[in-house]
Amino acid sequence: MRLTSLSATKLSTLIKKKEIKAEEIVLAYLEKIKESEKDLAAFITILEERALASAKSIDQKREKGKLAGVPVAVKDNILTKGIRTTCASKMLENYVPPYSATVVNKLEKEDAIIIGKTNLDEFGMGSSTENSAFFPTRNPWDLKRVPGGSSGGSAAAVAGGEAAASLGSDTGGSVRQPAAFCGVVGLKPTYSRVSRYGLVAFASSLDQIGPLTRTVEDNALLTQIIAGQDSQDSTVSSQPVPDYREEMQRELSSLKAAYLKNMVLEGIDPEVKETYYRTLSVLEEEGAELREMDFPSWEYALACYYLIAPSEASSNLARYDGVRYSFRHPRYSNLKEMYLNTRSEGFGQEVKRRILLGTFALSSGYYDAYYLKAAQARKLICQEFEKAFEKVDFILTPTTPEPAFLIGEKEDPVAMYLSDIFTVTANLAGIPALTIPAGLSQNNLPIGIQIMANFFQETCIFKLAFLLEKKVKFGNNELN
Amino acid sequence: MNPKIDLDHICTLANLKLTREDKKLLESQMIKIIKWVNKLEELEFDIFKGELDASVSLSLPFREDKIKPSLPTEEALASSPEKSEGFIKVPKVIEEK
Numbered sequence: 001m002r003l004t005s006l007s008a009t010k011l012s013t014l015i016k017k018k019e020i021k022a023e024e025i026v027l028a029y030l031e032k033i034k035e036s037e038k039d040l041a042a043f044i045t046i047l048e049e050r051a052l053a054s055a056k057s058i059d060q061k062r063e064k065g066k067l068a069g070v071p072v073a074v075k076d077n078i079l080t081k082g083i084r085t086t087c088a089s090k091m092l093e094n095y096v097p098p099y100s101a102t103v104v105n106k107l108e109k110e111d112a113i114i115i116g117k118t119n120l121d122e123f124g125m126g127s128s129t130e131n132s133a134f135f136p137t138r139n140p141w142d143l144k145r146v147p148g149g150s151s152g153g154s155a156a157a158v159a160g161g162e163a164a165a166s167l168g169s170d171t172g173g174s175v176r177q178p179a180a181f182c183g184v185v186g187l188k189p190t191y192s193r194v195s196r197y198g199l200v201a202f203a204s205s206l207d208q209i210g211p212l213t214r215t216v217e218d219n220a221l222l223t224q225i226i227a228g229q230d231s232q233d234s235t236v237s238s239q240p241v242p243d244y245r246e247e248m249q250r251e252l253s254s255l256k257a258a259y260l261k262n263m264v265l266e267g268i269d270p271e272v273k274e275t276y277y278r279t280l281s282v283l284e285e286e287g288a289e290l291r292e293m294d295f296p297s298w299e300y301a302l303a304c305y306y307l308i309a310p311s312e313a314s315s316n317l318a319r320y321d322g323v324r325y326s327f328r329h330p331r332y333s334n335l336k337e338m339y340l341n342t343r344s345e346g347f348g349q350e351v352k353r354r355i356l357l358g359t360f361a362l363s364s365g366y367y368d369a370y371y372l373k374a375a376q377a378r379k380l381i382c383q384e385f386e387k388a389f390e391k392v393d394f395i396l397t398p399t400t401p402e403p404a405f406l407i408g409e410k411e412d413p414v415a416m417y418l419s420d421i422f423t424v425t426a427n428l429a430g431i432p433a434l435t436i437p438a439g440l441s442q443n444n445l446p447i448g449i450q451i452m453a454n455f456f457q458e459t460c461i462f463k464l465a466f467l468l469e470k471k472v473k474f475g476n477n478e479l480n
Numbered sequence: 481m482n483p484k485i486d487l488d489h490i491c492t493l494a495n496l497k498l499t500r501e502d503k504k505l506l507e508s509q510m511i512k513i514i515k516w517v518n519k520l521e522e523l524e525f526d527i528f529k530g531e532l533d534a535s536v537s538l539s540l541p542f543r544e545d546k547i548k549p550s551l552p553t554e555e556a557l558a559s560s561p562e563k564s565e566g567f568i569k570v571p572k573v574i575e576e577k
Contacts (some may be wrong), residue, residue: 098555234541303517314494321495323570328561335571344497352496353506357513359494360485370517376525413509414516 003028004161008070008218009245011164015058015069022055022069022113029071029115033162041137042147042156044076045084045117054113065111066225072107073163075154076117077124078209079198080104083114087200088132089122091346095326101198102233103167103209103226110225115163118153122348123317124174124202126150127419128410131350136407139181141445145404148178148419154212155182165213165222171202172305173399173423175210176435180399180448183437183474185219185465186212188423190456191430192237194223195230203312206305206427216436216465220244223458239456248462255464257283257394258293269402275439275447276398282471283396293388293395297380298425304381305424306417307361307374313351314358320346353413378428385429389454394464397422399435399448422450432458436465437474446474483514 003011003025014020030048037043051071058069074080077087079097086092104114121131129137129152137152139145140160147156151168155178158166168175170188179186187210194209201207211222221244228241259280265273284290322328322342329341347355361370388395401421410416426433432455435448449468453461487507491498498506553566562569 095559098551098558231543238541300520300523303519306513307517307520318495322561323568324560326559326561332571335573338571339495340497343495347496349502349506352498352502353509353513355494355496356487356490356506357510360490360510360514363490363493370520373520373523373525374517377520377523380523380525412512414512417513 004032007215008164009221011070012068016064022058025069026051026055026071026113036160036162039138039143040140040156040160041135042118042153042162043116044086044119044134047114047116051113051115058111067110067112070112070164071115072112073116073118073154073157073166074104074114075120075151075168077120077169077200078167087123088120088134090133091320091327092325102195102230106226118157120153121150122351124150124169124171125350125354127177127416131348133348139404144406146407148181150174152178155179155184158184158212158214165211165218167209168212169199169207169209171206172309172427173420175212176399176423177419179212180435181404183446184212184214185216185436187219187223187434188426189223189458190432192235193227195233195236197230197232201316203309205312206309216462216469217245220248220462242459244459244462247459248466252463254393255288256392257288257290257396258388258392259290259396261292261294271441272398272402272447279438279449295384297384300377301381301425302417302421304374304377305428307370310354310358311361311371314355317355381425382429385431393460395452397450399450403441403445403447426452431455432461434461434465436468438472483511485510
C-alpha cells in the first residue's frame with residue numbers, strides 16, 4: 001500500500017480505524033516530497049516540523065475530524081498564521097500573516113495537516129506557474145511541460161504524490177486548468193459558496209477558492225468542509241451546505257446536458273476533441289439526454305475577462321505600496337518615490353502588465369469604451385447561461401483547448417490568455433464548474449472535461465462527475 | 481488601427497515606473513491586447529447601466545454589533561517594513577516651508 005497515492009478519504013478512514021498513524025502518513029509524504037521536489041518544485045514553503053507536530057497531536061486525539069491525518073497543500077495566496085505567505089511575489093517574499101484564512105481554519109478543525117504552501121503565478125496571474133517570482137513548477141506527467149496555472153503548485157503536488165489534496169484559487173480557471181493539465185479533479189465552487197477571508201484578492205467579483213483532489217469523493221468532502229457562512233466574509237451565501245459526499249452517491253434525477261457546436265471547437269487539439277466526444281458518448285450510454293447548444297457570447301468572454309480581471313486587480317493591488325506589507329524599496333527621497341520604487345521593483349512583468357491594462361480600462365475617457373463594455377458583455381454571458389439552464393442541467397466542455405504545453409512555449413501574453421477560453425465563462429457568470437480527468441493523450445498527458453451547472457448545483461456536478469469517474473478509464477494512479 | 485495608449489500617464493496613475501526597455505515591450509504588448517479586446521465593439525447592447533449588478537444577488541447580511549477582541553497592534557504591524565511606537569513609519573508627507 002503506497003500512502004502517497006491513496007485518496008484523502010481512504011487515508012482518513014485508515015486513521016479512524018487505527019490501521020495507521022497520522023505520523024506515518026506525514027513521514028511518507030515528507031519522504032516523497034524530498035524525492036520529488038527537485039523535479040517538480042511545487043512548494044514555496046514545506047512545513048516539515050509543523051506537519052509532524054500536528055500529526056503527533058492528532059494521533060493523541062480520541063475524537064478525530066473528517067480529514068484526520070490528511071496532508072493538504074495550500075496555495076501560497078491563502079493566508080496561514082505565522083507561516084510566510086508570498087503570493088509568489090517579491091512584494092510579499094517575507095510577509096508573515098497575523099491570521100489564517102477561514103478555509104485553512106476549517107481544514108485544520110477537521111484535523112487536516114497543512115504540509116506546505118504551493119507555488120503559483122504571481123498573485124494568481126497566469127496559466128502556467130512560470131510567472132512565479134521564485135521558480136517555475138513542472139508537470140509531474142512530463143517535466144518539460146508546465147503544470148498549468150495559476151494553482152500549478154497545488155495541482156502538481158496532488159498529481160505527484162506530494163499532498164493528498166490541495167487548495168487553489170480560481171479567478172478565470174486557475175484551479176480547473178492546472179487540475180486538467182495534471183490529471184486531477186478540480187472545482188471552482190459557485191461564487192459566494194466559500195469564504196474568501198484570508199485569500200489575497202486578485203479580482204474580487206471573480207475569485208473563488210476550490211479544492212484539487214485525486215477523486216471526486218475527496219473533492220466533495222473538501223468542498224463540504226470549506227463551504228458555508230463566515231462572520232468574517234459578508235460575501236458568503238447563507239444557503240445551507242449539503243452533505244455532498246453522501247448526496248453524490250444517489251442517482252441523478254435528470255441528466256440533460258448541453259454540448260458545444262463543432263464549430264466552436266475548431267482549432268482545439270484533436271485529441272482533446274476526441275476525448276470530449278468520447279465522454280459525451282459515455283454519457284449517452286448512461287441515458288443522458290444530450291443537445292447541441294450555441295453560446296454566441298462566449299466568443300467575447302476572454303476579451304471581457306481580460307478587461308474586468310485586470311481592472312479589479314489594478315484596484316486590489318494598489319495596497320502594495322511599501323507601507324504595510326513587508327517589502328519597501330531601500331532607496332527613496334520622498335513618499336511618492338517610495339511608492340514608485342517599491343511597486344516597480346516588487347511586482348513582476350505580468351502583474352505590471354495587468355495593473356497597467358486595468359488602470360487603462362478604468363481611466364477617464366476609456367471607461368465607457370472598455371470597462372463598461374466588458375461589464376455589459378458579462379451580463380450577456382450571464383443571460384445566456386440563464387437561458388441554457390432552463391433547458392439543461394449541465395453544460396459540458398473541454399477544460400482546456402490543449403493538453404499541458406511546454407515550459408517557455410507561450411511567450412506572447414495573448415497566446416497564454418487563450419488557455420482560459422473554456423474556463424473564464426463560469427467565473428464571469430458565478431456558476432460552479434468542475435474538471436475531471438477523462439483521458440490521456442498519445443504523449444501520456446492528461447485531458448480534462450469540464451462540467452458546469454447552475455448556481456449552487458455542486459451536488460449535481462459531483463453526482464455526474466462521480467458517474468463519469470466510474471465509467472471513464474483514466475489511469476490517475478499510474479503516475480504514482 | 482492601433483489604439484492610442486499614453487503609457488506614461490497610465491504609469492503615473494498606477495504608481496509604476498518602467499525602464500526604457502520594459503516600456504517598449506509593454507507598450508507593444510498592451511497595444512496587441514487592446515486590439516484583441518476591441519472585439520467587444522462588435523457587440524450591440526441595449527442593457528442599461530443600472531442593470532449591471534453582481535452575478536449572484538446577495539442581500540446585505542447583518543450581524544450582532546458585539547465587541548470582540550481584535551488583532552493586537554503589535555501583531556497587526558509585524559509585517560510592515562518600518563514602524564515605531566505602535567505606528568507605521570512613512571517618509572514625511574507635509575513639507576516645511
